[in-house]
Amino acid sequence: MLRALIFDVDETLVYYEGYDHREWYEKWVMPALRERGIELDYETYRKTVTGELPRSYVERFGIDHVEFWRIVDSVNLEYRKRMAELGRIKPFPDVDALEELKKMGLKLAAVSNASQECTEFVLNLFxxxxxxxxxxxxxxxxxDGVKPDPYLVKKALKALDLRPQEALMVGDSHHDVLAGKRADMKVVNVTRFGKVEGADYYVNDLWELVELVKEMLED
Incomplete structure (x- = not known):
């Protein structure tokens, strides 16, 4: 029996107009790192984000890795605040579907690779x-327990006191699909930016997700 949905946030519920990962890193993060005497090129940073390198890899540049990621996340929060002021963070027009899902008696969780503060800031914004x-x-x-690792997804399941079979993972990216599957869940890929291989279900938007959930609850 379906009892809950676990959502990705960025690019699933909200999006950032004109966002470019490399540009963000070089314009926002690199200056903050340089202030602390850290030189880290974009490609190395990208590999730590995608999981090709562990997040602790940055310690070879002379900084505690937890402190490093706190710096990155504090910059990211400032970036999000600035983008919000400029009106460049926007909810997808179908986010009202969340209200419909709640009316159906489902529990909802949000799981993001961004920091807790960044995630809550964006959700509160809208x-x-x-x-x-x-x-x-x-x-x-x-x-290293960020998606595609299932750690955060399993943490949400535990908090909701649910088994993997009682929830769906919903997201837009390859990382979302992998995290859900590694947590033994069925996964819905929201195909805003194209299909991701390996999902169990595909929907164009969150209203299609509502219809899918209704069908599942009727079975």
Whole structure:
């Protein structure tokens, strides 16, 4: 029996107009690192984000890796605040579907690779926080436990007291699909930016997700 949905946040519920990962890193993060005497090129940083290198890899540049990621996340929060001021963070027009899902008696969780503060900031920005029973950003005690690792997804399942079979993972990216599958869950890929191989279900938007959930609850 389906009892809950676990959502990705960025690019699933909200998006950032004009966002470019490399540009963000070089314009926002690199200056903050240089202030602390750290030189880290974009490609090395990218590999730590995608999981090709562990997040602790940055310690060879002379900084504690937890401190490093706290710096990155504090910069990211400032970036999000600035983008919000400029009106460049936007909710997808179908986020109202969250209210419909709540009316159906489902529990909702949000799980993001961004920090807890960054995740809550964006959800609060559009009054989406109220829909979620559980929200988890990256965990500084387990920094490699971000998607595609299932750690955060399993943490949400545990908080909701649910078995993997009782929830769906919903997201837009390869990392979301892998994290859900590694947590033994069925996964819904929201195909805003194209299909990701390996998902169990595909929907164009969150209203299609509502219809899918209704069918599942009727079975």
């Amino acid at each position: 009054n989406l926080r109220k829909y979620f029973d559980v929200i988890y950003g990256k965990d500084y005690s387990n920094l």
